[in-house]
Amino acid sequence: MSTAAMSRIGATSLKIYAMEVILLILVVFLIAFAPGFATLGNFLNVLRTVSMLGIIAFGMTAVIISGEIDLSIGATAGLAGCIVAFVCDGYMDMIGEVPAVLIGTIAALAIGFCTGVFTGKIRQWFNVPTFITTLALFTAIRGIANLVTGGFPMPSFPSWFYFFGAGNLFGVPFPVYVLAVVFVAMHFLMKYTSFGRAIYAVGGNAEAARLSGIDVSLTKTLALAITGALAALSGILLASQVGSGIGTMATGMELDVISATIIGGTSLFGGKGRIWGTLLGVLFLGCIANGMTLMNVSEYWQYVVRGGIILGAVLLNQILERIR
Amino acid sequence: MVRGAIEFRDVTKVYGPTVAIGRFSHAFEPGRIHALMGKNGSGKSTLVKMLAGAIEPTLGELWVNGARVRFEGPRDAYAAGIVTVHQELSLVRSLSIGENIYLGRLPKKHVMGGTVVDWQRLNDDARALMADMGLDLDPRALVETLSVGQQQAVEIVKAMSFAPSILLLDEPTSALAAPEVAQLFNLIRRLRARGVTMIYITHRMNELFEIADTCVVLRDGHFVGATEMKDATSASIVEMMFGGVSMAKRPARRSVDRSRPILSVRNLQRDDVVHDVSFDLYRGEVLGFAGLLGSGRTEVLRAVFGADPHDGGAIVFDGETIERPTPKSMKKRGLGYTPENRKEVGLVQVLSSHDNLCLASIGRIARHGLIDRRLEQPFVDRQIRDLSIRVPDPMDPVSSLSGGNQQKIVIGNWLNTEPKVMFFDEPSRGIDVQAKQQIFEIMWQKAERGLSSIFVSSELEEVLEVADRIIVLYHGRVVAEVLPEETTLAELYKICMEGSP
Numbered sequence: 001m002s003t004a005a006m007s008r009i010g011a012t013s014l015k016i017y018a019m020e021v022i023l024l025i026l027v028v029f030l031i032a033f034a035p036g037f038a039t040l041g042n043f044l045n046v047l048r049t050v051s052m053l054g055i056i057a058f059g060m061t062a063v064i065i066s067g068e069i070d071l072s073i074g075a076t077a078g079l080a081g082c083i084v085a086f087v088c089d090g091y092m093d094m095i096g097e098v099p100a101v102l103i104g105t106i107a108a109l110a111i112g113f114c115t116g117v118f119t120g121k122i123r124q125w126f127n128v129p130t131f132i133t134t135l136a137l138f139t140a141i142r143g144i145a146n147l148v149t150g151g152f153p154m155p156s157f158p159s160w161f162y163f164f165g166a167g168n169l170f171g172v173p174f175p176v177y178v179l180a181v182v183f184v185a186m187h188f189l190m191k192y193t194s195f196g197r198a199i200y201a202v203g204g205n206a207e208a209a210r211l212s213g214i215d216v217s218l219t220k221t222l223a224l225a226i227t228g229a230l231a232a233l234s235g236i237l238l239a240s241q242v243g244s245g246i247g248t249m250a251t252g253m254e255l256d257v258i259s260a261t262i263i264g265g266t267s268l269f270g271g272k273g274r275i276w277g278t279l280l281g282v283l284f285l286g287c288i289a290n291g292m293t294l295m296n297v298s299e300y301w302q303y304v305v306r307g308g309i310i311l312g313a314v315l316l317n318q319i320l321e322r323i324r
Numbered sequence: 325m326v327r328g329a330i331e332f333r334d335v336t337k338v339y340g341p342t343v344a345i346g347r348f349s350h351a352f353e354p355g356r357i358h359a360l361m362g363k364n365g366s367g368k369s370t371l372v373k374m375l376a377g378a379i380e381p382t383l384g385e386l387w388v389n390g391a392r393v394r395f396e397g398p399r400d401a402y403a404a405g406i407v408t409v410h411q412e413l414s415l416v417r418s419l420s421i422g423e424n425i426y427l428g429r430l431p432k433k434h435v436m437g438g439t440v441v442d443w444q445r446l447n448d449d450a451r452a453l454m455a456d457m458g459l460d461l462d463p464r465a466l467v468e469t470l471s472v473g474q475q476q477a478v479e480i481v482k483a484m485s486f487a488p489s490i491l492l493l494d495e496p497t498s499a500l501a502a503p504e505v506a507q508l509f510n511l512i513r514r515l516r517a518r519g520v521t522m523i524y525i526t527h528r529m530n531e532l533f534e535i536a537d538t539c540v541v542l543r544d545g546h547f548v549g550a551t552e553m554k555d556a557t558s559a560s561i562v563e564m565m566f567g568g569v570s571m572a573k574r575p576a577r578r579s580v581d582r583s584r585p586i587l588s589v590r591n592l593q594r595d596d597v598v599h600d601v602s603f604d605l606y607r608g609e610v611l612g613f614a615g616l617l618g619s620g621r622t623e624v625l626r627a628v629f630g631a632d633p634h635d636g637g638a639i640v641f642d643g644e645t646i647e648r649p650t651p652k653s654m655k656k657r658g659l660g661y662t663p664e665n666r667k668e669v670g671l672v673q674v675l676s677s678h679d680n681l682c683l684a685s686i687g688r689i690a691r692h693g694l695i696d697r698r699l700e701q702p703f704v705d706r707q708i709r710d711l712s713i714r715v716p717d718p719m720d721p722v723s724s725l726s727g728g729n730q731q732k733i734v735i736g737n738w739l740n741t742e743p744k745v746m747f748f749d750e751p752s753r754g755i756d757v758q759a760k761q762q763i764f765e766i767m768w769q770k771a772e773r774g775l776s777s778i779f780v781s782s783e784l785e786e787v788l789e790v791a792d793r794i795i796v797l798y799h800g801r802v803v804a805e806v807l808p809e810e811t812t813l814a815e816l817y818k819i820c821m822e823g824s825p
Contacts, residue, residue, distance in 0.1 A: 194690040201683055204672035211631055211663055211670070212684040212737065213655030271674040 018320055019265060019280045019313075026284065030291040037294055044173055050286035051175035052077075052241075053253070054279065055234040057260045058186040059227030061278040064261055065190075066223045067203035067270030068123070068130040072137035074253035076115055076228055077235030078246070079145040080108035084236055085245025086148050089156035097158040105236055112232025113225045115141065120221025130224065138254070146247030155244035165241030175237050182230065187275040199223055204271030259306070260285050263313040284309075327389060328354035328405075328489040328521035330375065335384030337370050337545075344370040346545045347384070354489075355519045357512065359532045359553070361565055362542035363756035368525050371542070372492050375523070376408040377401030389489070407488040409479050409496055415467045422450035422463035425482045454481055457511055471618060473504025480511060491515060493524045495754060497531060500782070502616060503821060509535050528783065529558050529757075541565055562757070580609045580792055585640075586776050587659075587745055589628060592637035597623045599800045601637070605745065605776050610767055612791025612808070613780045615820055620800035621780045622664055625747045629661040630654050642744060655684060660738035662731075664750035664780070670734040671722050678704050678718040680733050685740040707736030712762055728759030735763065739770070746770070746777040752786055764790050784816045798823035 031038040056073050063070050087104030088097075095103075119133045167174050190196035198219045201209040210216050239245050264281030266273025288309065292302045330352040337345040345367045352358050360368045373379045374386065377395035386393050388404050395401050401408075415424045423430070426446055433442035450463035459477055467475060476496055483491060493512075497505045512522065512535060524536060532539055532553060539556055541548040541564040548564045585604035592601040598620050605611050613621040627634040630649030639646040641657055651661070663669045671680050678697075681704045682689055689700050704718055711732040715725060722733055731751055738746060748767065752760040767777055767790060781787050787794055788808045796804040796819045804825045806816065819825050 192695050193693050194686045194695055195693060197679065197682075197686055197695055200675060200679070201672050201686070204674040205669065207669040208663075208672050209683070211629075211651055211661060212686075213652040213741075214683070214686065215652055271672065 018316060019263075019277060019284075022316075023280055023284050023287070026287055026291075030287060030294075034291040034294040037291055042290065042294075044168075044171075044176070046283075046286045046290045047176045047179075048173035049290070050282045051173070051179040052234045052238050052250075053256055053260060053285070054179045054282040055175075055182045055237075056227065056231050056253070057257045057264075057278050057282050058182055058275055059223075059230040060257050060261050061264070061266050061273055061275055062186065062190060062196075062199055062223040063130075063220075063227050064258075064266050064268060065203045065270060065273045066199045066220045067206065068220055068224065069258070069268075070116070070119065070130065070134045070224060070227050070231075071254050072115060072119070072134040072141055073227060073231035073257060074250045075138050075141035075145065076112050076231040077238060077250040077253060078248065079141050079148070080112055080232035080235030081239025081249055082145045082148040082154065082245040082247055083108040083111065084239060085154035085156050088158065088161075089154055092156070092158065097160075101158065101161060108232045108236055109229050112228040112230070112235075114228070116223075116225030116228030117221055119228075120217065120224045123220065124217035130220075142247065142251075145249075149245055149247050151247065153244040153246045157240065157243065157245075161240050162243055163240070165237045165239070166243075175241075178233070178237065182233075183275065183279055190275050195219070195222065200271055202270075256285065259310050262310060265313075265317055267317075281313075328519060329387075329389055330354075330490060330521065330523075331387040332371075333385040333387065335374065335381045335386065337367075337374065337379065338382045344545050345374075345381075348542075348545075348547050349384075350540060350547055350550060352521060352523065352540075353538070354521045355516065356537040357516055357522045357524055357535055359536035359539040360523055360525045360542065361532070361539055361561060362548075363565055363758055366542040366565075367545040368542055369494070370545075372408065372494060372523065372525065375401065375406055375490070375492055377406070402486060402488075405487075405489040406492065407483040407486050407490070408492040408494065409476075409483050410494050415475055415479060415482075417468040418466065420464050420466055421454075421461055421470075421478050422446045424467055424478060425450050425453065425463075425485050427482075450481075453485055454478075457481055457484065457514060459511070471504070473500050473507065476500060476504070476508060477511060480508070484515065488520065490521045490523070493522060495525050497526060497528060502782075502784075502817060505531070529561065530785070532556075532561070533558075565757070580606050582606045582609075586642055587628070588638075588640040589624075590638040590640075592624060592627060592634060592639070594623060594627050594632065594634045594800075597800050598627060598634070601797070601800070601802050603795055603802060603805075605778060607776055608771050608774050609776050610771050610790060610792050611776075611778045612787040612794040613778060613797060614784055614787045614794050614816060615797035616782075619797040619820070621797050622749055623800070624797070625661060625749055625778060625780065628654075629659060629747060631661065631663075655741060655743075658742075658744035659747070660684065660741055660743035660745070661747040662734045662738055662749060662751055664753065666727075666731055666734050671730060673723040674721060676719045677708075677713075677715050677722045677725065677733055680722045681707050681718075681736050681740060684737050688741060703740045707732075707739060710739075711736050711766060726755075728755035731755055731759070731763065735766065744774075744776065746775060747780075748777055749780045750782065751779070752781055752783065760786070784813060784820065788813060788816060796820055 036042055060070060060073065084101065084104035087107065088100045092100040115137055119130050119137065122128050122133045123130055164174055169177060190199065198209065198214050201214060202216050202219045206216050235250060238249055260281035261278050262268065263284055264277030266277060288306065289302065292305065332348050332350050335345060335348045348371065360371065362368050374381055377398040377400050380395065388406065393404055416427065431442040431445045432439045447463045454461055459481060461474065467478065470478065496508060500508060515522065526532065536553050538550060538552055539561060540550045541561065543565060586607050587605040590602045592598055601624050615621050623632065626632045628639055628649065630651050630653065639649060641659065672683065682700050685703065689703055707713065708715060708718065713729050713732045713736065715729060722730060725733065735751065751763050767779065771777065779787065779790050788811065791808055794806050794808060795802055796806065803823050804819050
């Protein structure tokens with residue numbers, strides 16, 4: 001094989017595996033320089049932290065690939081925890097612990113799903129960009145969450161409920177299992193179902209997809225609804241972890257979720273992206289935050305670094321795109 | 325110094341292992357219209373891009389106005405008096421004509437110590453410039469309110485506002501109907517009278533004889549020959565382009581069973597664009613829609629397919645009365661539609677050829693909503709083989725293919741749904757003669773096997789050649805129905821232009 005051909009293959013695989021390589025470099029760096037990074041306990045801790053983020057980010061990836069955005073997921077997550085807490089608070093004595101948690105959870109997931117449907121339908125009927133609708137929901141849902149709890153933390157869960165957010169199963173934090181299941185499900189959905197293919201087509205060229213007989217609105221609405229439900233799921237785990245329903249929980253999470261998605265190579269223009277890439281983006285953000293804390297980097301500097309990373313990731317993607 | 329002289333001396337352009345232009349030498353005489361001919365991928369665009377300063381030759385010399393030039397960017401070409409009018413319109417649709425003409429160099433004036441746009445002067449200048457070229461348009465009108473033909477004219481006015489000595493025209497007529505082409509040609513002749521040298525790329529053979537003075541033919545990146553148009557015939561040019569490939573003619577006219585229509589449209593109405601349109605389409609028939617741009621050809625197809633809503637009328641498809649068609653429901657019933665502007669709405673450019681070939685059949689080939697690429701593979705392979713699509717790797721983005729091959733992907737995408745009826749809207753626009761012929765042959769083959777289709781083309785020769793029967797639309801109405809064997813090109817042109825047989 002000629003050197004030219006080899007370097008071409010090298011360049012191509014660098015383009016494809018750039019994120020993997022960078023994550024690897026980061027991990028090696030942190031193992032070398034961040035005290036306590038390379039322990040099993042810390043590793044599991046990172047995984048637990050990123051789980052809440054990742055569960056939503058996989059949904060967000062689908063939404064962004066479909067050419068839309070969802071800014072309301074942090075608020076939805078907050079509301080979900082509050083709903084479970086509210087149901088436990090009001091009805092646990094009446095109907096028992098397990099039914100109360102179950103009903104609260106189902107209600108929270110359903111409401112999360114419905115916020116997505118709402119956003120999608122507003123988009124379909126009135127052609128309001130999802131950026132606007134979810135920005136409105138971002139504010140309104142946060143208000144509703146605080147109305148549900150009355151503005152105070154609501155530590156009304158039964159004692160065993162902490163397990164979902166803070167407990168371990170076979171030594172591994174429970175949310176990690178949830179993350180794994182959602183990852184596999186979303187990866188499968190995007191790659192091996194006609195719905196997933198429709199998401200790429202709709203985001204790549206909505207009119208071409210419509211003229212090919214694909215239901216554009218339904219596709220986008222479903223992606224948004226799935227993400228809403230995942231946001232609720234993540235919110236319930238968070239509430240379980242902190243032990244109460246808090247109206248202000250997961251504030252700013254939407255930006256972390258979108259950051260992880262973009263770092264993972266998903267294009268905000270739609271049509272391009274991978275669930276796998278988002279997983280890498282999520283891990284990357286988690287490792288950076290954890291590593292910097294271990295290295296005693298001030299919180300303010302952490303913000304600066306993360307900002308730089310988001311821009312750097314997008315620039316890198318653009319440059320790699322050009323090389324090819 | 326000779327104003328407007330262009331000479332290529334042994335110019336070569338190489339992209340990686342591909343030779344786009346190989347040792348091209350030719351001197352273009354100043355003040356004349358030179359047609360550049362060659363099938364897609366023959367290197368015409370590469371040649372024009374070098375002149376426009378978009379790319380640099382790998383080897384060889386470029387001489388303009390008697391001096392050797394080296395263009396490092398479009399700016400250098402501008403400075404040398406070379407301006408390009410591209411195939412795709414580059415106007416900002418939401419701005420006015422005047423703003424578009426002077427975009428990036430709006431005239432300024434000083435008011436109270438500040439600088440503001442001098443609208444008065446801008447509009448006056450634009451109006452004068454247009455009047456000078458025989459164009460009567462309000463410079464304040466928004467570009468989006470103009471017809472495609474008018475937009476093309478504005479594009480040329482904009483180019484001429486730079487007072488170039490050389491004008492490069494890349495398929496300026498590809499989106500125009502006959503009368504608009506005639507207007508454009510008047511404009512081009514005016515420019516020639518002023519001594520502007522023009523290089524003109526087109527796929528429309530008949531235009532050459534009307535407008536060009538000479539014709540330069542390229543094949544596979546090499547100079548094949550140059551001829552004065554008065555000495556040329558279309559056969560001699562095709563011979564030069566293809567090296568003696570004979571043009572396929574349609575098979576003997578088949579008899580179509582016209583007892584029961586597969587598609588009946590009655591009194592179709594879409595306010596302002598389609599009025600009281602009725603027609604029948606029979607099994608195995610190729611029905612041609614002729615008419616000028618804006619005559620409602622595309623609008624009728626889109627309304628029946630459900631891409632646009634309609635305001636009245638009845639559609640009966642395969643015995644079933646359709647109330648409110650949508651692309652999704654019509655696809656399910658067996659109707660396919662390849663849109664006229666494939667780049668914008670026919671394909672998802674970021675997806676691969678493979679995915680684009682399975683776009684419309686997305687749910688069909690899947691099993692319980694699950695996609696299996698192995699299951700899709702035969703569908704992809706079949707279309708690539710049947711339509712002779714030249715695609716290096718089906719998993720590469722479809723945007724890497726040439727226009728003709730992209731068009732075949734659009735068609736293959738729909739053939740994979742195994743339709744009963746196909747609407748082909750301008751399938752031959754902007755693609756080379758060979759690809760066109762192949763597409764027509766596919767239509768005839770499918771018709772033999774019972775596929776009914778409606779074929780729309782701005783090129784009336786093609787409609788006469790391809791269709792079994794022709795309906796002529798004029799201002800949104802059906803004004804005539806003719807049989808190709810009983811109609812001459814001139815007659816058909818006349819009906820299209822005048823709206824009556």
